[in-house]
Amino acid sequence: MWLHKKDQNNPERYYGARKRLFIGLITGTSILLCTLLLAGWIIPFIGFSNIHPSLPYIFGLIFGGAIFCICWASLGLVLQILKGRAVLGSAKMRGLTIRIFLPLMTMLARLLGIDKRRVRQSFIRVNNELVRSENGKFAAKDILILTPHCLQASDCSLRLSYNVDNCKRCGRCPVSMLLKLRDHYGVKFAIATGGTIARRIVVKERPKFIIAVACERDLTSGIQDTYPLPVYGVLNERPCGPCLDTIVPELSMERSLRMFIDNPAPPLQFEAAFGEMDTKC
Structure with missing residues (x-):
């Protein structure tokens, strides 16, 4: 059996742990992305204003929009995982998870010392729930x-x-x-x-x-x-x-x-x- 010995008699506990790992990693990835975007706007703020007074605010709207989209997508995905149905327009979140979040989550897990096998198990479990809710x-x-x-x-x-x-x-x-x-x-x-x-x-x-x-x-x-x-x-x-x-x-x-x-x-x-x-x- 590939279940850990202490979880063999309680598979629901094991599956729940996988989902919690996925939710934790996707939340951490979103926070990291938003922090990088925010830093990308704040750091050159003074330099942009020397080019044109409105340029910092234009970039602020662009970065702010990107941060909003990341937070919206992450929240919608987490709620879909927890509720088992699409919410907040998250009907097609599986593609976002596969194409964007999974590679970033894998890198974050590596930095945190989390076994990539656990990350993959968590991803498969969440993918299955998204497939069930979307098809x-x-x-x-x-x-x-x-x-x-x-x-x-x-x-x-x-x-x-x-x-x-x-x-x-x-x-x-x-x-x-x-x-x-x-x-x-x-x-x-x-x-x-x-x-x-x-x-x-x-x-x-x-x-x-x-x-x-x-x-x-x-x-x-x-x-x-x-x-x-x-x-x-x-x-x-x-x-x-x-x-x-x-x-x-x-x-x-x-x-x-x-x-x-x-x-x-x-x-x-x-x-x-x-x-x-x-x-x-």
């Missing part, structure tokens, strides 16, 4: 399950990255379970061996929605690469370490699918434990 349901044929090749048993001799139907469904790895979900719900399923192959699959399949399974690093980069296409991330579990015989819980995958499929088929038998386990993302 509705999709036809099953428009949904793609995209997973890394490390879900396949490491000693398996079959090549699945180009054709997942080569799988013999022996049940030794999660691929057979994912094929069962694909066949039952009518979604698409593909395995990628890296970022370039993943992008090629997305271009070929042209999905409207992606449920991606990967580690923190690959999920974060994948969400950034495929924007504005909505991606819901499911963290894999790594009992054998990274990139080797990783797994993904059946309930997490089916619950993620049913969350976004329009008029889904009846649940499979391993859905019986719904409510006892939340998604690990």
Whole structure:
């Protein structure tokens, strides 16, 4: 399990900690940006007035407008995270988070000595909540399950990255379970061996929605690469370490699918434990 031992019995506490980390970092990033903008206006104030008496005030309006936009966007994003719905015109905040805030938050976390893995987990959790609040349901044929090749048993001799139907469904790895979900719900399923192959699959399949399974690093980069296409991330579990015989819980995958499929088929038998386990993302 990738959950810390003390949080394994209380995943909600862990997810809440991730959201608090994200909110703290995005607030700190916004304050830092606003401080830099304010300093950029105050420091040359005297010099600008020598050029033209109105120039300091013009720059003041420009910098003040930028500070207002940053504060508005940050507040709207935080409220959307907390309330689970768009507020203050924040319906498209996911792009702002991916393109601007995440790189700045990563730099701030590095300065504060915060592990980048924790930052990525927090980002994935918040991205998933934004995806849920900004998107509705999709036809099953428009949904793609995209997973890394490390879900396949490491000693398996079959090549699945180009054709997942080569799988013999022996049940030794999660691929057979994912094929069962694909066949039952009518979604698409593909395995990628890296970022370039993943992008090629997305271009070929042209999905409207992606449920991606990967580690923190690959999920974060994948969400950034495929924007504005909505991606819901499911963290894999790594009992054998990274990139080797990783797994993904059946309930997490089916619950993620049913969350976004329009008029889904009846649940499979391993859905019986719904409510006892939340998604690990």
